[in-house]
Amino acid sequence: MSPLVVAVAALGAALPLQESEDYREARHAMVSRQIESALGGREPVRDTAVLRTMRSVPRHKFVRAGDVRRAYADRPLPIGHGQTISQPYIVAAMTALLEIGPGDVVLEIGTGSGYQAAVLAEIADSVYTVEIIQPLGESARHRLAELGYGHVRGAIGDGYFGWPDHPPFDGIVVTAAASHIPPPLVEQLKPGARMVIPVGGPFQVQSLMLVEKQADGSVIQWNMGAVRFVPLTRGE
Ligand code: SAH
Numbered sequence: 580m581s582p583l584v585v586a587v588a589a590l591g592a593a594l595p596l597q598e599s600e601d602y603r604e605a606r607h608a609m610v611s612r613q614i615e616s617a618l619g620g621r622e623p624v625r626d627t628a629v630l631r632t633m634r635s636v637p638r639h640k641f642v643r644a645g646d647v648r649r650a651y652a653d654r655p656l657p658i659g660h661g662q663t664i665s666q667p668y669i670v671a672a673m674t675a676l677l678e679i680g681p682g683d684v685v686l687e688i689g690t691g692s693g694y695q696a697a698v699l700a701e702i703a704d705s706v707y708t709v710e711i712i713q714p715l716g717e718s719a720r721h722r723l724a725e726l727g728y729g730h731v732r733g734a735i736g737d738g739y740f741g742w743p744d745h746p747p748f749d750g751i752v753v754t755a756a757a758s759h760i761p762p763p764l765v766e767q768l769k770p771g772a773r774m775v776i777p778v779g780g781p782f783q784v785q786s787l788m789l790v791e792k793q794a795d796g797s798v799i800q801w802n803m804g805a806v807r808f809v810p811l812t813r814g815e
Contacts, residue, residue, distance in 0.1 A: 602639050605651040610634050613653045614671045621668060626675040632701040633671050638664075640726060641694040660712050662809055664692045665754060669806060671698075673752055673775045676789050676803065679703045683749035686767065688738030689811070693719030695754055697728050706731045707745060709738035711812055737814035741767040748772060755811040756785045760800075768792040775803075781810035 610633050614624050624630065639650035641664055646656045655663040665673075674695075679685055683703040687696050690710035696719070700706045708731060710716030716735045723731050734742065738753070739761045747769040753761075753776035760776060768774055770792050779785025787803040 602637065602651070603634075606634050606638065609638075609651040609653075609667050610671075613668050618653075618668075622672070624668070624671045624675050628680070628702050629671050629675045629698075632674070632698050633667065636694065636697050636701060637726065638667065638694060641692040641697070641722065658692045658715070660715055662691050662712065662715060664694050665808070670695055672803075673754075673787070674698055674702065676775045677750035677752060677773050679750040684745070685750045685752070686742055686745070686748045686764075687752050687754065688741070688764070689754035690716050690719045690733055691754065693723045693728070693731070695752065696731050696733075697723060697726065699752070700728045700731050703749070707734070707742050707748075708732070709734050709736055709742060711735070711737055711814060739763065739811065739813060743767070750774070751776075753777065753811065754808065756781065756806075756808040757811040760788065760790060760798075765790065765792065765798055770794045770796070777806050777808040783807075 610630055614633055615630060617623050639647045642650045642656050649656060653666060655666045658664050679702055681704060684705040685699050685703045687699060687708040690696060690708040696706055696708040713735050716733055720733045740763045747767055749769055749772050751764055751768055751774040756777040756779055760778060764774060772792055774790040776788050777785040778788045784805045784807055787806045789801045789803050791799045793799060
């Protein structure tokens, strides 16, 4: 497997979009320029379901009002409370690594804006997402419901422990950087299922780890390259 190369620097200025312009075009340009191409040496995402989804989910509805014009730029954006919505490429790449499909049950740790949850909900039927900052989790829940993703189940809590009441998941994506792979999350993976998680110290470059649970319960891990995420914080 070739490593992902993720641009850490923010690229490009604000898109010159007028409110009346068609964001669909911006989304298509985002996919062709940033996600399907080898821009800056990154590994192109080829999964057709992921590409179709990235062309359809209205990312501009998940950013703050003042950032709408930057919603389709090749960069993360602030969403309040010191958190960020990930760069479009990294959302696509992490989703593709999960190898999920219709009928699958997927868990996300770090709801944030709800954008990654919406992307997952377009591909898998059932999505659970956990957020530790209550106001973020609540506004994401409202936003997801308004946009037709009301079936995404959200909880407020420390995602280190996953969603213990639920049967094992077909995929888990962690969108905040952990110091280590949380054992409760490995436990909640089905045999054969994958987890994608950034591992490393806070505010440093971390490693995007792909973890696959084997039939005997052991895991195989691959380092997919350098990424930069906000830290996975721990409830006291
Ligand atoms: N997936 C989000 C981006 C998330 S940024 C999106 O698409 O917008 C990371 C998020 O993880 C932040 O909202 C942060 O509050 C949350 N987070 C950090 N530590 C957490 C924990 N222990 N459990 C659940 N969420 C956590």
